[in-house]
Amino acid sequence: xxxxxxxxxxxxxxxxxxxxxxxxxxxxxxxxxxxxxxxxxxxxxxxxxxxxxxxxxxxxxxxxxxxxxxxxxxxxxxxxxxxxxxxxxxxxxxxxxxxxxxxxxxxxxxxxxxxxxxxxxxxxxxxxxxxxxxxxxxxx
Amino acid sequence: xxxxxxxxxxxxxxxxxxxxxxxxxxxxxxxxxxxxxxxxxxxxxxxxxxxxxxxxxxxxxxxxxxxxxxxxxxxxxxxxxxxxxxxxxxxxxxxxxxxxxxxxxxxxxxxxxxxxxxxxxxxxxxxxxxxxxxxxxxxxxxxxxxxxx
Numbered sequence: 001x002x003x004x005x006x007x008x009x010x011x012x013x014x015x016x017x018x019x020x021x022x023x024x025x026x027x028x029x030x031x032x033x034x035x036x037x038x039x040x041x042x043x044x045x046x047x048x049x050x051x052x053x054x055x056x057x058x059x060x061x062x063x064x065x066x067x068x069x070x071x072x073x074x075x076x077x078x079x080x081x082x083x084x085x086x087x088x089x090x091x092x093x094x095x096x097x098x099x100x101x102x103x104x105x106x107x108x109x110x111x112x113x114x115x116x117x118x119x120x121x122x123x124x125x126x127x128x129x130x131x132x133x134x135x136x137x138x139x140x
Numbered sequence: 141x142x143x144x145x146x147x148x149x150x151x152x153x154x155x156x157x158x159x160x161x162x163x164x165x166x167x168x169x170x171x172x173x174x175x176x177x178x179x180x181x182x183x184x185x186x187x188x189x190x191x192x193x194x195x196x197x198x199x200x201x202x203x204x205x206x207x208x209x210x211x212x213x214x215x216x217x218x219x220x221x222x223x224x225x226x227x228x229x230x231x232x233x234x235x236x237x238x239x240x241x242x243x244x245x246x247x248x249x250x251x252x253x254x255x256x257x258x259x260x261x262x263x264x265x266x267x268x269x270x271x272x273x274x275x276x277x278x279x280x281x282x283x284x285x286x287x288x289x
Contacts, residue, residue: 003188020173032167034202048221059226064172064198071197076188077176077236080197084230084279135197 015104056090086131179253204265204278207245257286
């Protein structure tokens with residue numbers, strides 16, 4: 001892959017929507033890779049004991065998976081120079097698994113610096129799970 | 141026990157060093173569905189101008205959460221981890237993290253504020269190389285739910 005050319009990017013360009021499955025195995029893999037072994041992300045009984053409906057995805061998994069969509073669009077993951085979000089709702093992951101849907105829109109393009117600002121929307125079961133999710137990618 | 145406001149503004153000695161290797165990057169990339177070959181193929185990464193395979197943009201959290209640990213687990217800080225929810229996360233990458241890096245993390249407690257019976261604690265970890273070159277700024281806000289006293 002090569003990085004997307006800045007000249008080909010305009011305000012209003014859309015990304016996705018991309019549907020990403022998530023299973024309990026995904027969360028175990030994420031826990032191992034990230035070091036976040038909080039049992040609410042793996043153990044249904046524990047999750048219920050603290051008042052959650054079921055196992056929930058790590059917010060950082062959801063942010064990471066959403067980031068993969070914008071990195072793919074940029075054509076080079078190393079081009080994502082800023083990335084931030086709020087975690088507004090958990091993604092509930094039953095035994096049968098779940099999915100998130102990620103979409104983006106280009107909000108600003110700075111031709112001088114090459115900085116492209118992308119607003120991202122991630123939903124699960126039709127509800128937004130991230131708030132103010134914004135990535136900045138730097139393109140040439 | 142309430143969150144101790146006295147910790148606001150405190151900076152901790154650097155944590156780490158944490159070595160970054162290709163296996164860790166590949167595992168993290170697979171877990172977040174990142175399929176860009178710059179995560180797994182050193183030739184693709186070098187062709188794109190990097191020293192080696194590149195970490196996904198959110199992998200820095202693995203290190204920033206380790207830097208957070210000394211603060212959050214300090215009994216004097218008054219943070220009941222069972223009542224913690226992740227509220228917000230932000231990364232500014234000064235350069236991509238690549239395999240072969242050895243990172244240090246310096247944690248600062250940026251703010252502690254009350255909001256609707258909860259406490260919002262914002263921490264910032266500056267990830268650097270051993271020689272002090274800036275790699276990433278990771279800012280996290282956790283919500284410590286009140287009502288447990």
